[in-house]
Amino acid sequence: xxxxxxxxxxxxxxxxxxxxxxxxxxxxxxxxxxxxxxxxxxxxxxxxxxxxxxxxxxxxxxxxxxxxxxxxxxxxxxxxxxxxxxxxxxxxxxxxxxxxxxxxxxxxxxxxxxxxxxxxxxxxxxxxxxxxxxxxxxxxxxxxxxxxxxxxxxxxxxxxxxxxxxxxxxxxxxxxxxxxxxxxxxxxxxxxxxxxxxxxxxxxxxxxxxxxxxxxxxxxxxxxxxxxxxxxxxxxxxxxxxxxxxxx
Numbered sequence: 001x002x003x004x005x006x007x008x009x010x011x012x013x014x015x016x017x018x019x020x021x022x023x024x025x026x027x028x029x030x031x032x033x034x035x036x037x038x039x040x041x042x043x044x045x046x047x048x049x050x051x052x053x054x055x056x057x058x059x060x061x062x063x064x065x066x067x068x069x070x071x072x073x074x075x076x077x078x079x080x081x082x083x084x085x086x087x088x089x090x091x092x093x094x095x096x097x098x099x100x101x102x103x104x105x106x107x108x109x110x111x112x113x114x115x116x117x118x119x120x121x122x123x124x125x126x127x128x129x130x131x132x133x134x135x136x137x138x139x140x141x142x143x144x145x146x147x148x149x150x151x152x153x154x155x156x157x158x159x160x161x162x163x164x165x166x167x168x169x170x171x172x173x174x175x176x177x178x179x180x181x182x183x184x185x186x187x188x189x190x191x192x193x194x195x196x197x198x199x200x201x202x203x204x205x206x207x208x209x210x211x212x213x214x215x216x217x218x219x220x221x222x223x224x225x226x227x228x229x230x231x232x233x234x235x236x237x238x239x240x241x242x243x244x245x246x247x248x
Contacts, residue, residue: 004051006040006226009171009196009210012064017106020214022066029073031213031222032058036077044129045082045169049192049205059084059194059210061133061171062096063120065113071128083123084133084171084194087155089114090162098137100174117162124163131169132156132190140172140181148181152188169194175212182206 011021013028023031036042040056048057058074060067063085074081089096093116095109106112115123124130132155134140140148152170159167168191172181175196185193185206192205196212211225 004053005043005048005055005057006035007048007057007059007194007208007210008226009175009194009212010058010060010067011062012111013066013070014106014111016108017111018215019104019106020216021062022111022215023213023217024215025070025073027217028070030219031217032073032077032079034219034222035226036079042077042079044080045131045194046129046191047080049208051208057082057210059131059171061173062086062137063090063115063133064096064111065093065115065119066111068115068119068123071123071126075126080127080129082129082131082169083115083120084131084169085115085120085159086133086137086173087135087158089137090117090120092116093119096137121163124165129169130159130163130165130167131171132159132167133171134173137173139174139176141176141178145180145184148184149188152184152190156189168192171195175210177207 010023013025014022015024035056040054042056045057045059058079059082061084063083067083093114095112096114097112120130134151135155138151143151156167170185170190170193172193172195177195182204192208194208194210196210217225
């Protein structure tokens with residue numbers, strides 16, 4: 001997908017959890033202010049799919065409860081937000097536990113708590129867009145066809161049933177996808193699906209790139225990661241590799 005909309009992927013918000021997934025509230029606000037000053041116009045996840053230049057889309061994966069602490073900042077800046085929730089966790093707002101986090105758990109396990117259906121419903125009423133992050137946060141390319149269909153379809157239908165609004169957007173857990181997963185997302189009824197990583201030159205709305213933002217991203221790193229020229233060069237290099245591979 002050619003560089004157009006700049007979509008950002010955040011996870012948790014915390015001043016005390018020293019983890020790559022946890023951005024401090026102060027840094028988060030500073031990063032958004034930087035982009036607003038650069039002239040970006042904010043859109044939600046559905047608006048991002050139009051891929052218009054100089055637009056900004058802010059998303060959060062995993063629906064950590066701590067994200068609620070920056071909703072006031074987003075509203076004040078006039079920036080809509082899309083939150084991708086795992087439906088199995090939303091049943092009770094339980095802690096987000098995946099094997100990849102097992103060696104770096106926070107001292108305060110409340111940092112891992114996620115949003116319940118009640119909270120997600122209240123946020124939807126405030127204008128927050130709620131998307132699916134599957135049912136259980138698996139590595140989708142590793143699933144069989146039936147498991148894959150169940151993860152995608154059941155989570156979309158459950159978001160719609162519990163939130164009372166259409167769920168047209170999906171975020172792939174870990175950003176992992178392949179052609180089979182993208183086809184399954186389309187068949188499951190999603191309008192588009194988001195990954196994590198730089199633009200690849202592809203044109204599919206089921207592989208919409210997002211820039212992952214992490215705790216180590218200081219001002220300079222953030223500026224470089226969100227640079228339009230950097231994305232253009234990355235997409236060009238990817239296309240060159242594809243062309244070179246096709247010629248072998």
